Amino acid sequence: MDNFTRHFFPVLTQLPIVLSRGEGSWVYDTSGNKYLDLNSGQFCAILGHSNKDIAKIVADSSLKIQNTGTLALSEDAVKAADYLHDICPEMNARVVILSTGAEANEACLRYLKFLNNKPGVICFDRAYHGLTHGTESYSMAGRHVRPAVPDTYVVPVPKNNSEDEIDKCLEVLETTVQTYKDRIACAFFEPIVSSGGLIIPYERYFVETQRILKSNGIFLAFDEAQTGMGRTGFWFCCQRYGVVPDAITLSKGLGAGYPVSAVLFNGNSFNEDSYVMHMYSSHQNDPFASAIICGVIDTIKKGGLLESNVKKGELLLSKLKELEKKYPDRIRNARGCGLMCGFDISDESISDKEAAIKGSSFVLNALKQNLLLQDCNSGRTIRLLPNYYLTEEEFDYLINGIEKMFKEGE
Ligand SMILES: Cc1ncc(COP(=O)(O)O)c(C=O)c1O
Incomplete structure (x- = not known):
């Protein structure tokens, strides 16, 4: 297994092992060693490796129907949208099912900019939302993107839960909003900042943030790639904070290890008559992803x-x-x-x-x-x-x- 990365583009530093299989919490390498996986892959395999219920759903779906195109919905897609709607009734959610985290984030931000008819996004200084051009701009203060997306407004996430720190961060947010509100469509936040340091903001920060944003006509959206689907004991972490956002993006755990993502738009935040923007993506509302979503929600509920x-x-x-x-x-x-x-x-x-x-x-x-x-x-x-x-x-x-x-x- 020498030099096993030789044909990979060198974008990552890999561990010196090659994995051959996984079962539950354990993964096995090609030399027969086993390792306890403390991160469910890349925070995706939330129901463990080789979960039999999910494997059956994948097998059944692959023998039922493939991609239905952008013009027709499958029965599994209809069921998945109902399932997602029902785990956040407070949002009256309208759903788009996609494939990856960055893709869901791009779709979410594209719509919020469109709905608010403004180009700007507020993001945290320590955020990570993916590495497509847009999401990279809103990640880690856009330090690595060339060129940065214009109208990106970076605010500090509270680094601790002292009242002082929260007040300081809210002050920066308020100033940013007051200065640029005519250009800002939405704020886009991880409810727990993961890659930036496992920062868990106190709920007061988000409650106050939503008040500031709402009174200035700015949407609030959460990226729940890691925190969603029950990770924190709620379906969504924003439910823990008691904040009902204008949109939530989901990925990673939503697919239990398969490439599945979704955007949940708050059905009360927009007027359907004004909603004329189109969205076409090959795997949008894919029956395969939809069947998995239903299986993941059923498994979390039943267990x-x-x-x-x-x-x-x-x-x-x-x-x-x-x-x-x-x-x-x-x-x-x-x-x-x-x-x-x-x-x-x-x-x-x-x-x-x-x-x-x-x-x-x-x-x-x-x-x-x-x-x-x-x-x-x-x-x-x-x-x-x-x-x-x-x-x-x-x-x-x-x-x-x-x-x-x-x-x-x-
Ligand atoms: C919070 C968050 N958002 C978005 C993403 C990007 O997801 P993906 O890698 O599926 O595009 C990640 C990936 O680590 C993430 O942690």
Whole structure:
């Protein structure tokens, strides 16, 4: 398996393993080693690897009908739209089903700009929404995009939950809105900023934000790629905050490991008569994606997974906090919301470059303990978004593995 990346365009640093299969929380490499997957792939396989119910749905769908084109809806698409509508009745949602997170975000922003007849988008300084041209502009303050999309307005996400910090961030938002409101269509936020550092804003921030936006004719949309579909114990994290947005985008967990995404527009936010814009995309409202969406929602409901994610999240967080107490020099700020947890391994006192090296080395050392972990926040934070069936024994396997790493001086 030497040089297995030779025919890949070098856009990513890969781990030195090639995976051959996965089952539940575990993945297996071609040399027969197994690893506990603490991030459900790229936060997608929320129901575990090779989930039999989802596999059956995929098989059945593939023998039923393929792509129905943009002119006709399939019965599964109609059912999926009803299902999505019914898990957020407060939105009276109108749905578009798509394939990837960035695609859903592009569609969402395109419509909100159209509906509000303005070009601008407010985004967080630490946001990540994908790497298409538009979404990259609204990610990480557009630092890496050439050229940036005009009318991008970057505001700070509260970095902690002190009243002062929240007030400071709201002040910047208010000033931005007052200065540019004639050009701003919407604000687009992750309800928990993941790649930017697992930042969990207090609900007051979003409640106040919505008040400011609404009174100035600006839409609010949430990117729930990671936080949606029950991750935090609610179908959508904005339900936890008690905020009903104008749109939600979903991806990752929505497909339980398959490329499925959706935009839920708030049916009360726009007047249907004025809605004349068209949208054509090859896999729009695809029956395959639709069947999976229904299967994921049924499985979460039948398994009581919203409730169990709250309990499991509390358990995981308590174990991380114990670890933090034991190793305060290695781990800080254990935090979480439902089954979305993490901790810091370095802070702002070191450069991004040094932090990135430390983050990669942590992940590689974890691999030696048969743990698949991911760093974020330029290597400063380790985030954990396991599948919803991860067991207490598997939590202990994670904690023991990290402890072993520390004891071995890694
Ligand atoms: C919050 C968020 N939005 C959007 C995306 C982009 O999704 P995709 O990679 O499916 O385009 C990601 C991917 O990591 C994400 O974390």
